[in-house]
Amino acid sequence: MRKPNGRKKIEIAKIQNQTNLQVTLSKRRAGLFKKASELSTLCGANVAIVAFSPSNKVYACGHPSVESIVDKFIGENPPPETDDPNPIIVAHQNANIDELNKKLNKFERTLERERKHGQALQALRTEPSNEKLSFFDLNILCESLEAADKKVEKLASQLMECGIEFPYKTIGSALAPLRARESTSSVSGEGSSGSGE
Structure with missing residues (x-):
């Protein structure tokens, strides 16, 4: 009876076959990004990974963003707070709030006009x-x-x-x-x- 091989240990050296190299890069990159995301989620750490392929393609992953972590690492611009909401979402919410405020003001003006009209009619009413x-x-x-x-x-x-x-x-x-x-x-x-x- 044959024993299963299981996982084989591979020698850590550059892979010479281009097809195998590309496949290994894709698989390992996805696993690496997944682990970085898990580390960020579990520990609340700010994580950034930048990888260049042999053909000079750039792959990056980071939380809250690669740019903010690189700026923090270099020390130029302090990173924005991670709890700050997305500015696009804030602008959309503000637009909705403005629209609702306009409608509310219109209804309040109409209500006040009707209230004054009712008071005027009540004042005109002479009979008990x-x-x-x-x-x-x-x-x-x-x-x-x-x-x-x-x-x-x-x-x-x-x-x-x-x-x-x-x-x-x-x-x-x-x-x-x-x-x-x-x-x-x-x-x-x-x-x-x-x-x-």
């Missing part, structure tokens, strides 16, 4: 509310409403006699008794006019 009226005042109100109703009926019947359609369509159903009364009064009117002759 129905709940506060005495029995005598309620009788007067009832009589004035009945008088107004009679005036409306008289105007409506005059318009209908002239063949003019009543302008208020919503009261059309309320005029049905008027038409019935009108037809009966015209019949009785004919009889009275006939008897008067």
Whole structure:
């Protein structure tokens, strides 16, 4: 029975075969970047890796960014705080906040205008509310409403006699008794006019 070889130890020296070299570079680079990312996440360390391939291609990985770590290493510019939010996201949020503030201000102006309008209407209201009226005042109100109703009926019947359609369509159903009364009064009117002759 054969024993499995498992992983073979390879000699650490430059690989001569170009195809094998390229494959090993890709695999090892991905593993290296993964380990650097894990180190940064687990330990909170700032990590940067820069690799040049034999064909002079640059591969870099870093947290929070390669540039900030290199600047810190060189000592030129202090790195920005890693907890600072992305400026693009901040600008987008500010634009949304500005838009919402404009809408809120518009609604507040409309509300204030309506509130003033309501106060003006309330100031114009001279009659007391129905709940506060005495029995005598309620009788007067009832009589004035009945008088107004009679005036409306008289105007409506005059318009209908002239063949003019009543302008208020919503009261059309309320005029049905008027038409019935009108037809009966015209019949009785004919009889009275006939008897008067």
